[in-house]
Amino acid sequence: MTQDPGATTAGSGTPGAGGLTHVDEAGAARMVDVSAKDTTVRRAVASGKVLVSAEVVAALRGDGVPKGDALGVARIAGIMGAKRTPDLVPLCHPIAITGAKVDLEVADDAVLIQAQVKTTDRTGVEMEALTAVAVAGLAVIDMVKALDPAAVLTDVRVELKEGGKTGHWERP
Structure with missing residues (x-):
């Protein structure tokens, strides 16, 4: 097999076509080579919310929804989602996750994740972190859809990232 003329050397991080890191000079998708990068402690926090009806809020704050422990199921689903991210996002590296935590809070019109x-x-x-939020949100929707078929997952976003070359970044 010949080497792709647009490929970068291991860990060079040289952008390909159009300055994009996940495409080579010919425009083909590639997984970035991170072998030369330093191993560091890294952390990311993401958030999102599921907009729900007053009936769902009352059920979650009261006796629960018909399917069972919606928040517990969503918490576990989010953690599982984080662990399966490279199976879902094609160019994402499989990495060793050392910790994952998903918190859910029932607000007046939403479940905050x-x-x-x-x-x-x-x-x-x-x-x-983004996948954890999205999958937790989908699990909430699945658990409450009998009460609120109009529930909406929204505002999924990175709030904070730490570690690596770029260091600390936090959403303003």
């Missing part, structure tokens, strides 16, 4: 994911690896965990 926050995920924190940690690793000691060569690349960050932003995608894992």
